[in-house]
Amino acid sequence: MSVLLALTSIARAQPSGSEPEQAITQKIAVWRFDALGIEPELVARLETLFRSELDRLAKQPLLTRREIDRQVSAADRECTGEEKCLGVIGKKVGVDVILAGTVGAMGDAYVLDIKAIDTATQKQLTRIQSDPLRGSPDDLIEGVRVAAYRLLAPTQLHGAVQVQSDLVGASVTLDGKPIGKTPLPQLGLINKLSLGQHALRVEAPGYDAFEETVDIHFQKVSHVIVRLVPSTVVIGTGKVQQVERKPFYSKTWFIVGVGIAAVVLGGFIGHEVGKVDCVRYVGGAPVSC
Numbered sequence: 396m397s398v399l400l401a402l403t404s405i406a407r408a409q410p411s412g413s414e415p416e417q418a419i420t421q422k423i424a425v426w427r428f429d430a431l432g433i434e435p436e437l438v439a440r441l442e443t444l445f446r447s448e449l450d451r452l453a454k455q456p457l458l459t460r461r462e463i464d465r466q467v468s469a470a471d472r473e474c475t476g477e478e479k480c481l482g483v484i485g486k487k488v489g490v491d492v493i494l495a496g497t498v499g500a501m502g503d504a505y506v507l508d509i510k511a512i513d514t515a516t517q518k519q520l521t522r523i524q525s526d527p528l529r530g531s532p533d534d535l536i537e538g539v540r541v542a543a544y545r546l547l548a549p550t551q552l553h554g555a556v557q558v559q560s561d562l563v564g565a566s567v568t569l570d571g572k573p574i575g576k577t578p579l580p581q582l583g584l585i586n587k588l589s590l591g592q593h594a595l596r597v598e599a600p601g602y603d604a605f606e607e608t609v610d611i612h613f614q615k616v617s618h619v620i621v622r623l624v625p626s627t628v629v630i631g632t633g634k635v636q637q638v639e640r641k642p643f644y645s646k647t648w649f650i651v652g653v654g655i656a657a658v659v660l661g662g663f664i665g666h667e668v669g670k671v672d673c674v675r676y677v678g679g680a681p682v683s684c
Contacts, residue, residue, distance in 0.1 A: 416551050418454035421491040423547070424463060425449065426474070426481060428507070431499035438498045441505065441528075444536055448543040449494075463488050476510070482517030490514060494546070504529035507542050521546060541590070541613050554590060554611040558583040558597070560621040565599040577621075584616065597621045 428442040450457050464472070466488050474480035476495045485493035496509030504527035511520040523545045528538035544552045558567055560577040567574040570593050574585060577597070588611045598604040602623040609617050 415452050415548065417548075419452055419547055420454050422455045422489070423449060423453050423492050423494065424458045424485065424488055424490040426463070426476075426484060426493055426495040427460075428495075428509075429475065429497045431497050433498060433500045433505065437505075441498055441507065441535075441539060444539040445507070445509075445543055448540045449547075452543060452548060458488055458490070478512050478519055479517050481512045482514050485512065485514030492520065492547075501527050507539070509542060509546055511546055537613055544613070552590060552613065553587045554613055554615050554617065555584055555586045555588060556593070556595070556609050556611060556617045556619060558585065558595065558619050558621060560597060560623065562599055562602070562621075562623050565597050565602070565621070565623060568596045570594050595619060597623065599623060602626055 425442070425446050428438050428445070430438040446457060463484075467484055471480065471484050471487070474484060474495075476497070481493050481495055485491075491514060493512050493514055494509060495512070496507055499506050499508070506527055507525040508522075509525075510522040512518065513520050523542060525538055525542040525545075528535050541552065556569075558574075558577070558579055559582075560567075563577060565577040567577060567579060569585065569588075577583075579585070590611050590613055593609050593611055595607050595609050596604060603626045605621045605623055607619060609619060611617055
């Protein structure tokens, strides 16, 4: 129930995020999403999210479900996603591409399986299966948006990272490829990165290298603030002295302390050894001097 309430609140508002780089010029319609072992109401909410994202992605407004129903017959409504019947429906409603899909459960997550059919040829153009959708409402909406772009605009499916450092002249590499030196252009923004994890490394002479795995999300900027830690200390003469952690027994105070203790102990032992017991015998019996 909580998932349904969350999706209901999301569906009432337009998704946030950047506008598409290039709108799709083809006229598109969504036939429907069918439920596979989950609540139909949940599927309807996910379909609403998907339609909302397509409205942003397509240049021409999408037909509503009601507009589609008014133009198809009762027999057409029995179509469960076969390419031929979808092509027929697409022609009747006057679109170039018609989409249909299913939503199934995978443990505590949901998976969208969606295909795009060319109405002129009645053949499949592309088909995708989303990553498992789970977690917070924001995670769900991002998963649905990614599915829409993967299906119709995969070249626009990317994110960015912004790298800011407190040091000038540090070398920046991403996934082993040199990016430049800090401060990077565009306020440290690195655009058009594929979604997922990327290895970031920032290094400079005299400093410990900074390494971090950065998660790149769809149409979002991941911010990384780099603070390099000096591995050397500059002394007054301008020379560079390596900082080393020496064991306590090599410290001057420890060596001096051990020396003093040795002298005291040696004096005590010498005093005890130097003592001579005097004994004399009186009447055959030993008597101390």
